Every structure is written in structure tokens, then in C-alpha cells.
Amino acid sequence: MSGGDWKELFQAACDGHIELLRYHVRNGVDVNYAHPEYLSTPLVGCILAQQAEAAMLLLDHGADPLLLSEFDALTPVQAARQAGLPEVEARLRAMGAPDPALNRRGRNGGWLALWWGRRPWWAG
Numbered sequence: 001m002s003g004g005d006w007k008e009l010f011q012a013a014c015d016g017h018i019e020l021l022r023y024h025v026r027n028g029v030d031v032n033y034a035h036p037e038y039l040s041t042p043l044v045g046c047i048l049a050q051q052a053e054a055a056m057l058l059l060d061h062g063a064d065p066l067l068l069s070e071f072d073a074l075t076p077v078q079a080a081r082q083a084g085l086p087e088v089e090a091r092l093r094a095m096g097a098p099d100p101a102l103n104r105r106g107r108n109g110g111w112l113a114l115w116w117g118r119r120p121w122w123a124g
Helices: 003-015 018-026 042-048 052-060 076-083 086-094 111-116
Strands: none
Touching: 003 018, 003 042, 003 052, 018 052, 042 052, 042 076, 052 086, 076 086
């Protein structure tokens, strides 16, 4: 995979250019990669750009529904809630993503709890 292919995939996802996105997915560009210049995942990027169809396509082709996007400090389900995409949020939740408003103990928790998969030591 070349960096240019990934960058083009990322831009296609964010722009909602579905055919170009399909082309790169078919040709093996890693949908879970976060380029060092971007530090964002294609899934979170397209969700924040309100490209629901692109998000569904990425999920159909192996995008990790739990993968934190470092730059955005958001998981895909947090991004879907922020972007107001309930159909994407429902799909992510069906794939095992936790409710972004709750941590493992059913209380409000931050993104760190979701990222680490547990409550931070300072949260009790």
C-alpha cells in the first residue's frame, strides 16, 4: 500500500465519493490505517464529514467499529453521535461499540475509558 492510495481513500470517504472508495477498498488499502500526517481513521473522518454511506461501506469492508481516531480523540460511535448520524451509530452499536455516554459501570465516562476499555484509576 502506498501512502497516496490511503490518502486518496481517506479523501474519497470524507467526500462521499463512493466509487473511488470502493476502488481503493477492492485494491487492498487498509481501512483501519491512520497515516502519520493525519492521525485520523477513514471511518471517523467520513462520519464527522456526515458521509453515512461511506461509513457503512467501510464497516462492510472491515473497518474497526472500536478504533479510536487519535487526532479527533473520538471512537466511531462518539463521532456518529457528534455528527448526528443515528443510523451509523445504531450500526456501530450493533457491532459491539459501547454507548458513548456510559462507561463499563453504566456511569458517564470520558473517551479514555472507551479507549482503554476500562475506567481510569483516578475515576474510582
